[in-house]
Amino acid sequence: MTQTCSVSLNQLVFSWKKTNTLLNIDSLTLHKGEQVFVQGPSGSGKSTLLNLLGGVVLPHSGEVSLLGTPLSTLSQRKRDRFRADHIGVLFQQFNLLPYLSVCDNLLLPCQFSKLRRARTLEEYGSLNAGAHALLEALDLAEYIHHPRPVSQLSIGQQQRVAAARALIGAPEILLADEPTSALDADTRHRFMSLLLEQSRQHNTTLIFVSHDLELRHPFDRVIDLKTLNPAYRVN
Amino acid sequence: MLKLALLSIWNRRGTIFLTLLTLSISVTLLMGVEKLRHDTKQSFFNTVSGTDLIVGARSGSLPLLLYSVFGIGQPTNNIRWSSYQQIASQEAVAWTIPITLGDSHQGFKVIGTENSFYEHFKFGRQQSLSMAEGHFFDDLFDVVLGAEVARALGYQLDDAVVIAHGLGRGSFAQHQDKPFKVSGILNATGTPIDRNLFISLAAWEAIHIDWRAGTRIPGMNLDADAVKARDLTPKELTAFMVGLQSPMATFHMQRAINTYRTEPLQAILPGVALQELWQVLSIAEKSLLIVSACVIFASLTGMLGILLTSLNERRRELAILRAVGAGPLRIMVLLLSESVFLTLLASALGVGMMYLLVFSFQDWIALEYGVFLTLNGLTPEQVRLLLWIQLAGLITGLIPAIKAYYYTLIDGLTPKI
Numbered sequence: 001m002t003q004t005c006s007v008s009l010n011q012l013v014f015s016w017k018k019t020n021t022l023l024n025i026d027s028l029t030l031h032k033g034e035q036v037f038v039q040g041p042s043g044s045g046k047s048t049l050l051n052l053l054g055g056v057v058l059p060h061s062g063e064v065s066l067l068g069t070p071l072s073t074l075s076q077r078k079r080d081r082f083r084a085d086h087i088g089v090l091f092q093q094f095n096l097l098p099y100l101s102v103c104d105n106l107l108l109p110c111q112f113s114k115l116r117r118a119r120t121l122e123e124y125g126s127l128n129a130g131a132h133a134l135l136e137a138l139d140l141a142e143y144i145h146h147p148r149p150v151s152q153l154s155i156g157q158q159q160r161v162a163a164a165r166a167l168i169g170a171p172e173i174l175l176a177d178e179p180t181s182a183l184d185a186d187t188r189h190r191f192m193s194l195l196l197e198q199s200r201q202h203n204t205t206l207i208f209v210s211h212d213l214e215l216r217h218p219f220d221r222v223i224d225l226k227t228l229n230p231a232y233r234v235n
Numbered sequence: 236m237l238k239l240a241l242l243s244i245w246n247r248r249g250t251i252f253l254t255l256l257t258l259s260i261s262v263t264l265l266m267g268v269e270k271l272r273h274d275t276k277q278s279f280f281n282t283v284s285g286t287d288l289i290v291g292a293r294s295g296s297l298p299l300l301l302y303s304v305f306g307i308g309q310p311t312n313n314i315r316w317s318s319y320q321q322i323a324s325q326e327a328v329a330w331t332i333p334i335t336l337g338d339s340h341q342g343f344k345v346i347g348t349e350n351s352f353y354e355h356f357k358f359g360r361q362q363s364l365s366m367a368e369g370h371f372f373d374d375l376f377d378v379v380l381g382a383e384v385a386r387a388l389g390y391q392l393d394d395a396v397v398i399a400h401g402l403g404r405g406s407f408a409q410h411q412d413k414p415f416k417v418s419g420i421l422n423a424t425g426t427p428i429d430r431n432l433f434i435s436l437a438a439w440e441a442i443h444i445d446w447r448a449g450t451r452i453p454g455m456n457l458d459a460d461a462v463k464a465r466d467l468t469p470k471e472l473t474a475f476m477v478g479l480q481s482p483m484a485t486f487h488m489q490r491a492i493n494t495y496r497t498e499p500l501q502a503i504l505p506g507v508a509l510q511e512l513w514q515v516l517s518i519a520e521k522s523l524l525i526v527s528a529c530v531i532f533a534s535l536t537g538m539l540g541i542l543l544t545s546l547n548e549r550r551r552e553l554a555i556l557r558a559v560g561a562g563p564l565r566i567m568v569l570l571l572s573e574s575v576f577l578t579l580l581a582s583a584l585g586v587g588m589m590y591l592l593v594f595s596f597q598d599w600i601a602l603e604y605g606v607f608l609t610l611n612g613l614t615p616e617q618v619r620l621l622l623w624i625q626l627a628g629l630i631t632g633l634i635p636a637i638k639a640y641y642y643t644l645i646d647g648l649t650p651k652i
Contacts, residue, residue: 051648054648089558100242165559
């Protein structure tokens with residue numbers, strides 16, 4: 001079970017105030033390498049779900065288990081380390097630190113996680129080789145030897161660098177929070193196919209949150225927070 | 236992590252540079268004021284040492300100290316020569332230095348004294364006077380120059396010097412009928428002595444022999460040679476310094492002088508009087524220090540403002556760091572290290588700037604104000620002040636750091652901006 005089960009939520013309840021329950025998920029299990037599309041209107045608990053899965057906040061009751069580890073048993077510091085080691089995160093936009101080069105941005109997780117650093121070294125021999133391989137895979141080969149300031153990249157390119165960063169060191173889980181919302185139709189499709197292909201290749205569990213229903217087709221599973229989260233319906 | 240902090244600072248170098256500039260200027264100011272205070276105090280207490288008593292006409296201990304040692308203010312009255320002789324001949328007295336004041340040259344005060352001045356006067360840590368050139372006076376119209384007088388006026392040995400009657404640069408009455416010749420120049424001492432000219436008491440008497448009540452006696456005009464034939468024993472003097480055979484006798488001697496029957500005299504202990512005077516001056520010194528501490532406070536507040544403003548802009552940056560695995564504590568340390576780094580750098584720059592200023596203006600300050608700044612290492616007070624500044628910088632940095640800590644907790648992986 002733990003071999004194939006990547007994410008499991010059980011009897012999960014989260015609320016800001018005692019009376020105001022935001023998220024209430026009875027049970028959810030995601031398998032290793034599964035690509036899941038999570039849809040839901042704003043206010044349906046998407047950010048809360050992401051924060052719970054990222055181990056930034058803990059549920060008030062119930063359990064979040066990632067890779068067989070119940071997060072509630074870990075201290076905050078250990079949860080931070082766990083996230084650094086096993087989870088890649090992709091934001092809507094502004095994913096990059098403007099003062100770092102493309103490669104330095106990409107390799108940021110290897111600074112905070114020894115595990116991902118070791119995996120990159122094991123797979124590619126050196127951190128730079130790993131960065132180059134990912135940039136090539138994401139159609140950014142031209143920026144390998146041309147370390148321009150990241151602010152000069154287009155938003156589509158920036159999002160692909162961010163995707164490469166989320167994937168480096170082969171984390172088991174990738175959390176994507178509407179990463180395509182700032183992209184136009186063309187770049188969006190290119191981005192989606194690259195992201196899906198790469199996460200498939202690394203056998204990463206992809207949790208892709210979006211309200212753009214057009215994007216859901218290539219995913220293994222579509223989860224609607226509206227139906228999964230009874231708390232939303234109550235509110 | 237350190238590289239990240241430095242790159243982040245470099246990314247915001249415009250505003251950071253301004254913060255650094257204001258902070259280092261205020262550190263320079265504080266260090267400079269402390270340096271000035273320390274060195275002024277040093278040269279102040281170094282002005283006279285080894286003298287047991289200073290005797291003058293009865294007034295107050297501060298005026299007596301001021302006019303006899305610092306050349307500030309006017310003596311109220313003179314002392315009779317006979318009184319001086321009587322006290323100087325006491326068994327307990329080892330040596331005396333007579334002092335007569337009242338004339339000047341180009342704004343520098345002229346002191347009438349005797350060779351005992353050169354022999355016995357001590358300053359600093361019991362240092363004696365020494366000649367840079369020539370010798371102390373032996374001819375009647377010899378004049379000896381303090382180091383600064385010689386430098387400021389560009390005088391050399393054997394130059395002619397005409398002494399003005401009275402004080403002040405614009406004095407009209409000159410003793411031009413009896414010019415002096417520079418017989419020697421003293422080494423610099425860092426005391427008011429550097430700003431004095433010295434002539435013998437006999438010479439003093441000689442240039443005033445045809446004067447009464449501040450003006451020439453009409454019809455009486457003795458030239459320089461004729462005056463040598465006259466009796467040049469002084470009738471009065473302004474004050475004198477006393478060295479005793481044994482310091483045990485100091486208080487006994489002081490009492491004896493203070494109760495002297497023939498005329499009202501006063502004897503003061505220079506150390507005690509210096510301390511008293513410093514007490515008066517230290518109010519100014521302390522308020523100067525407080526003002527510069529306020530400047531530090533103001534610039535730290537400025538730094539706080541800039542750090543807090545940039546924190547809002549950096550919320551995204553912090554969320555990214557959090558997403559790639561930095562814990563809130565680590566982010567707090569990142570922000571704290573920034574202000575600590577800035578304070579340290581500003582302190583280093585400030586200290587450097589202070590030394591640069593001292594180095595460039597040392598001579599000018601010595602010449603204009605008689606304060607001798609030294610290029611020594613930091614004083615314990617300066618080190619203590621620097622440590623306080625570091626602490627203040629750390630505390631200032633805690634505020635945005637704690638705020639960032641809460642931002643990272645609230646924002647999590649979904650930053651609000």
